[in-house]
Amino acid sequence: MRGRYGRFATASAIALSLCAVTGAAVQQAPNASPVYGVRLPAGYRDWQVVSVAHEAGGLNDIRVILGNDVAMRAYRTGKRLFPDGTMLARIAWKLVPSARNDAVFGKPQSFVAGDPTNVQILLKDATKFPATEGWGYGQFENGRANPDQGLIRTCYPCHARLPASEDLVFTAYAR
Numbered sequence: 001m002r003g004r005y006g007r008f009a010t011a012s013a014i015a016l017s018l019c020a021v022t023g024a025a026v027q028q029a030p031n032a033s034p035v036y037g038v039r040l041p042a043g044y045r046d047w048q049v050v051s052v053a054h055e056a057g058g059l060n061d062i063r064v065i066l067g068n069d070v071a072m073r074a075y076r077t078g079k080r081l082f083p084d085g086t087m088l089a090r091i092a093w094k095l096v097p098s099a100r101n102d103a104v105f106g107k108p109q110s111f112v113a114g115d116p117t118n119v120q121i122l123l124k125d126a127t128k129f130p131a132t133e134g135w136g137y138g139q140f141e142n143g144r145a146n147p148d149q150g151l152i153r154t155c156y157p158c159h160a161r162l163p164a165s166e167d168l169v170f171t172a173y174a175r
Contacts, residue, residue, distance in 0.1 A: 033138030034149040038123050040140045041068075044089045048072050051174035054095060062113050063092040065171045075173035082167050084134070086124035090171075092117045118146070120155075122169070132156040135168055 032039050047066035055061050067075060070085040093113035101110030119140045126134035137155035139146040146152070159168040 031140075031143075031145050033121075033136075033140075033145045033152055034147055035152045036123075036129065036132075036136035036138060038121050038136045038138030040119065040121060040138070040143065040145070041087060041089075044068075044087070044119075044121070045091075047087075047089060049174075050075060050088065051171050053171070055092075059092075059117075060095050061092040061117055062095045062111070063090050065090050080165060080167050081134075082124050082169065084125050084127070086122075088122040088169065088171070090120040090122075092119075117141075133160070133168055135159065 030039075044066060047068050050065040050067045050071070053063050053065065055063065066089045068085075068087040070083060071088055073079070074082045074086060094115050094117060095111050096114035097108060098110040098112045101112070102108045121138040121140070123129075123136040123138075124134050125136060129136045133156075135156065137152055139151060139155075156168075159170070162168055162170065
């Protein structure tokens, strides 16, 4: 196009084309969480245990928090802020009573992991996630990224309530 609006129209068309291509690429990205693009890392179940936790109330789940090698080095040396490349996985299951174990113990006292609920991933990359103090978030159910952007957008504000000395990480290392 030529004339007064020619350059603007051409630039707008290019920008719209780039947005369409970028949007398609994001939608086609395999198993990436919305907002942050965090993926479920291969082999995360082989990472080392950071700690375990029980969430009562409506969740009533049991969880294990795992860390990759970068995370574990930081935990063991007491390094805060966590370095880029730190990854934490939080795997949760419903907490259910174990009739089998209770029968062995002779009284109700045993609870075990029931059906899985979800896996959450935290990824530290200060360059990629500057708006959230370097952390990217993802939630996965049945191995698939939860597509709910509203849910994922609640992660950072919740983690941001922690003291700065915790680098937005809830879990302390259980030695």
